[in-house]
Amino acid sequence: MPLTSTGAREGSGVSRRGFVGLLGAGAASVGIGTVGAAPVAAAESATSAALPPPSSPGYWKAVERLFVLDKKVLFMNVGTVGSPPREVLDTVDRVHREVAVKATSSYSDFADVRAVAARGYGCDPDEVVITHNTSDGMSKILAGLALKEGDELLTTNHEHSGGNVPLALARDRYGVVVKRVALPVGNDQRAEDYVDLFRRAITSRTKALVFSAPTYKTGTMLPIAMLARLAQDHGLISVVDGAHIPGMMAYDFHELGVDFLAGSAAKWQCGPGGTGVLYIRNKVLPRHNPNPLPEFWPVVSSGYPAEGGLPPRSSGPTASYDIAATLQSVGNSSLAIMSGVRNVCEVWDRIGRARIQDHVLQLSAYAKDLIAERWGVRALYSPKDDPRLVCGLTSFAPFRDPRDVHDAKKTETLVARLKDEYGIVIRTSDFPVAGSAKAHQAVRISTHLFHQEEDVKRVVDALWRLSRTMS
Ligand SMILES: Cc1ncc(COP(=O)(O)O)c(C=O)c1O
Structure with missing residues (x-):
């Protein structure tokens, strides 16, 4: 469910003056007009605090100018990695230097950063951990579950190694059984079809549903809330590989009703490299997830008590302890990186997460329409018409000859030539x-907040021309 708030409340909800008071995240970077010692042009010094009104025609161009992405290249592979806004880079640089000057150590549970992040993700600070990436989050979830021989984990055949490993x-x-549903692809699917697939595969031994949403291969947004409800109805744990969710979709994690969601903070959220977001439901959500909290062990932690263990997990609407703090506390951490994560969350809240999602989805719909017009809707592996299944990723088969759909080399060559001859970066899938x-071979395009309609047209035109010459 999209958040309705545009969230432009800099500093609100965070009263603690912890390390951020010392190092000042977003606010202190506003107005910085230099990168290192080099003066930068006025347009380039713009920060998210100085954006024009969202209704103004140049709004998304102004958003684009917040980023340092190479202007000679059209970068459309955000599904692999994003790029932090200039003000976030400034914050990270500055804090890194301040930490070096004062040789500041940081043994912290980063409650300040988690409070800002939680505000944007529709959950509570005791439910958000800033991890290293999605894979780290998925590993922490799956290693922390109490599993035993014979338990079944129900997943899909389109998972990323971040979940598969x-x-x-x-x-x-443990001798658990990993069972996979085979996901149908393309525009003919409806959200209910995916839920039925999982429902039919559940047995008395099933312990958890583990699925990516969206899948990175076809950009199919599996219907998270519906699958979470299915899990609840069967007393199962729900684990979402949501690598692409933070920064792309304005989801309210409580509304989704899932137990665990691991995402990246460096892809669509455009935080510093090597950052992720891990959500752990830490209380009973009466409407959406009335199930008790799953038993869960914080397997990587220096916040775990050496004696006595942690209290039992909550059995009601109030958390019994801050499980996120227990996972967040792992030795000395980077104040600079954590300041960058906080700052980028503030930038997103200032622009408005629902506004960003709308922009991403509009561009994605435009790409899908253009592809359907040129290649035909059957070329699309991404759903187009069920709004519950769409996201900012678009995968399709770029060649006319159906035999080429299995030609990995040709698809790779197309993507390489797109970069060399047209200066556009996308990826294969x-x-x-x-x-x-x-296996089918596809190309995958990402549309994000720093893209415009003309960028979408440009990549589709270029792919059309190149794929014709290669047919
Ligand atoms: C669905 C999915 N899961 C996990 C990952 C791994 O992400 P990370 O690099 O954040 O660990 C990716 C990366 O593209 C992905 O697409």
Whole structure:
């Protein structure tokens, strides 16, 4: 569910003057007009605090100018990695230097940063951990669940190794069974179809549903809230690989009703490299997730008490302890990086997470329409018409000859030539498709807040021209 708030409340909700008071995150970077010692042009010194009104025609161009992305390249692979806004880079640089000058150590649970992040993700600070990335979050979730031999973890055949590897570890360590539903692809699916698939695969041994939303291969946004409800109805744990959710979708994590969600803070959220967001439901959500909290161990922690253990997890609407703090506390951490995460969350809240989601989805819909017009809707692996299944990723088969759909080399060449000849960066994607013995090869485009309609047109035009010459 999108958040309705545009969240432009700099500093609100964070009264603690912890390390951020010392190092000042977003507020202190506002107005910085230099990067290092080099003076920068006026337009380039703009910060999110100085954006024009959202209704003004140049609004999204002004948003684009917040970023330092190379102007000679059209970067459309945010699904792999994002790029921090200039003011976030300034914050990280500055704090890094201040820490070096004072040799400041940081043994902290970063409650300030988690409070700002939680505000944007529709959950509470005791439910958000800033991790290293999605893979780190998925590993912490799956290693922390109390699993035993014979338990079944129900997942899909389109998962990323960030989820597949900890699943494989659980299989080999505990003897759990990893079962996969085969995801149908393309525009003919409806959200209910995916829920039915999972429902039919649940058995008396199923312990958890573990799925990516969206899948990185086809950009299919599996219906998280519906699947979470399915899990609740069967007393199962829900684990979402939401690598692409933070910064792209304005989801309210409580509204989703899931137990765990691991995401990246460095892809669509455009935080510093090597950052992620991990959500752990830490209280009973009466309407959306009335189930008790799953047993969960903070396997990587220096906040775990050496004696006595942690109190039992909450069985009601009030958390019994701050599980996120227990996971966040792991030795000395980077104040600079954590300040950058806080700052980028403030930038997103200032622009408005729902506004960003709308922009991303509008551009994505435009890309899908243009592709359907040129190649035909059957070329799309991403859903287009069910609004519950769409996101900012668009995957499609770029060649006319159906045999080329299995030609990995040709697809890679297309993507390489797109970069070399047109200066546009996208990526390839490959995945099993039901009824096909061989994997399908696709190209994947990401549309984000620093893109405009003309960028979408440009990438589709270039792919059309190049793919024709290669046919
Ligand atoms: C669905 C999915 N899960 C996990 C990952 C791994 O992400 P990270 O680099 O944040 O660990 C990715 C990366 O593209 C992804 O698409």
